[in-house]
Amino acid sequence: MQASNSCDVIVIGAGIIGAMSAWYLQREGRSVTLLEHQQIAHGASQGNAGILAFPEVSPMAAPGVFRKVPGWLLDPLGPLSIRPAYLAQITPWLWRFWRASRPQAYAQSLAAQTQLMHLAQTEMQQVMRERALQSYFRQVGTLDLYDTEASLQAAQKDWDNRAQAGAQFHRVGRTDIDHLQPGLAPQFQHGMFTPDGTQVGNPRQLTQALAQLALQTGAVLTTGHARALSTTPTGAQVHLADGRVLQARTVVVACGAWSKPLAASLGDKVPLDTERGYNTTLPLQGFALQRQLYFNDHAFVVTPLADGIRVGGAVELGGLALPPNFERSRAMLGKAQRFLPQLDIQGGTQWMGFRPSMPDSLPVIGTASATSNVIYAFGHGHLGLTQSAGTARLVADLACQRTPPLALAPFSAARFA
Ligand SMILES: Cc1cc2nc3c(=O)[nH]c(=O)nc-3n(C[C@H](O)[C@H](O)[C@H](O)COP(=O)(O)OP(=O)(O)OC[C@H]3O[C@@H](n4cnc5c(N)ncnc54)[C@H](O)[C@@H]3O)c2cc1C
Structure with missing residues (x-):
């Protein structure tokens, strides 16, 4: 099928992870389409307890x-x-x-989670200084x-x-x-x-405010249900339920609890x-x-x-x-x-x-096994709000081909293969 639209980055899912990632990517100069099948903050990011739980x-x-x-x-x-x-x-x-x-497995997860939390806290401290966001914290x-x-x-x-x-x-x-x-x-x-x-x-309003910041700096919000992904020589395609096919250099999967079929469509069977x-x-x-x-x-x-x-x-x-x-x-x-x-x-x-x-309490953050043009950012369990800024930093580093500040192997989609 012919791709009906082409852009730089598509972020699928406008929860806290997708909205934060879209804003980080826009700030890096990438041009983002935020794809959401309902409204911004429709999922878990809407009604959580609102705790930044860095010590957990x-x-x-x-x-x-x-x-x-x-x-x-x-x-x-x-x-x-x-x-x-x-x-x-x-x-x-x-x-x-x-x-x-x-x-032994617990000790490894604990070490990885501790590193991610350090990054999450450092990044969130910067987010909290943003004038438009200060009042949410x-x-x-x-x-x-x-x-x-x-x-x-x-x-x-x-x-x-x-x-x-x-x-x-x-x-x-x-x-x-x-x-x-x-x-x-x-x-x-x-x-x-x-x-x-x-x-x-207000976790829902914070997510909306982040999406708004991304939109103000040039991101585009599109409504559509992503059904499957595929690769192209220069990027990836998102196949929508209504038959449209969106194409981008980079696709970020941030659909929270609904991310599993999208990863599976690229061959990554994650126990989400x-x-x-x-x-x-x-x-x-x-x-x-x-x-x-x-x-x-x-x-x-x-x-x-x-x-x-x-x-x-x-x-x-x-x-x-x-x-x-x-x-x-x-x-x-x-x-x-x-x-x-x-x-x-x-x-x-x-x-x-x-x-x-995920069974080991660690999110999936990293590139798809089939292509580095698809980045996974889902599976944050009880801690997605807390880890949103750290995750967005890692997503932006991967999308911009920079070496991330921590090893991503413990967060790989393939770790349970
Ligand atoms: C009761 C409760 C309390 C919590 N308390 C806290 C807390 O205090 N602190 C904390 O850090 N975390 C907390 N959490 C966890 C936190 O809410 C989640 O980890 C986080 O919201 C996940 O964000 P997300 O963006 O990955 O997913 P979501 O917020 O679920 O967003 C996913 C988005 O993707 C969209 N989507 C899904 N499928 C598709 C598709 N195929 N195509 C297009 N769009 C799609 C959805 O509509 C949704 O908007 C809590 C969770 C719950 C349930």
Whole structure:
């Protein structure tokens, strides 16, 4: 089929990864077409918790994690659930997750994640200085809460990893906890405080603002559903569902949880799946929330948005097609009210999002096996907002044929081949 349009770079997907990459590429002097089949920030980037979680370097697939799984699964509304209808499809992913949790594999993922986080933080610090974006970021501090001394002790390895990665935090007892966040239930006597924890006040609007910056500097937004990719001698083609074929020197795949078929069309079979997450955004007047609260033994967070309070988290393995189970949001809300007795839980808006997740917790960032003209940037799991600027830096380096500042082998699409 004849290519109906030709340009320099096509970025497929206008989530936080695609929007940030489009802006970085435009700033490098590349001429970008941003291709999106819905609206900007339609996917996971719309409703996430808004946490810049640079200290969170520990991969989810950690030694011993499988010992906790049966307990979690006993509670259908607990931190982790598997939809029975999706069990067969998710089993190969879980097997790879188990392999990634073995000590040597875990150590490798931890080292790679730590490097990526350093880059992500350095790059995001520059993004935060951009005049048009400054108002989206607020340093509020992060308070991690534990039900018991034993559960804090059990998390010590994670805190050691954070310390080794250079994060600054300190232990807090009840008096400090009361000062940092008045109104917490008495059960919370043990915590950790990270003073420089930063909150994105509205993740959807930040994504829109980034796309807007790219458009203001010359990028073009096109609506269309990318169905497959193919290579040409000088670039790559994007085949759209409506029959159009777009052609570019460089194509960036940033479709979040929907990236798998596009990589497969070039022969890269990546074990990308989704960890579905749920939340409820409450009206701001419901409670005087001071900072980001992590309820670590219950796998959910309460975060202070610019215009609301977001209560959410949890992981549901249920693929992209099954309907949401908003009982999960209600369960977290019920717990949040027990933990913050003055929290008014009326009038909230529920949401489910699809985290794009790889079994080893590392994203896919790098060129396609078949051609260096296609760059993958997807699979950021729980950390896509946090790692967006670092990913965009790597995408821009690859697109401009510069040597990236970190080794990309741990992020290769072929690492599970
Ligand atoms: C409940 C929850 C809380 C979270 N909290 C945080 C947090 O606090 N901090 C953090 O760092 N991360 C958090 N995350 C993770 C973060 O939201 C994701 O990692 C990140 O948004 C992924 O961004 P993305 O751009 O890769 O994907 P998405 O935001 O999903 O964007 C993909 C885009 O591609 C488009 N698209 C898909 N297929 C096609 C196609 N074929 N053709 C054209 N367009 C297509 C989609 O419409 C979408 O706009 C959270 C996630 C969830 C679900």
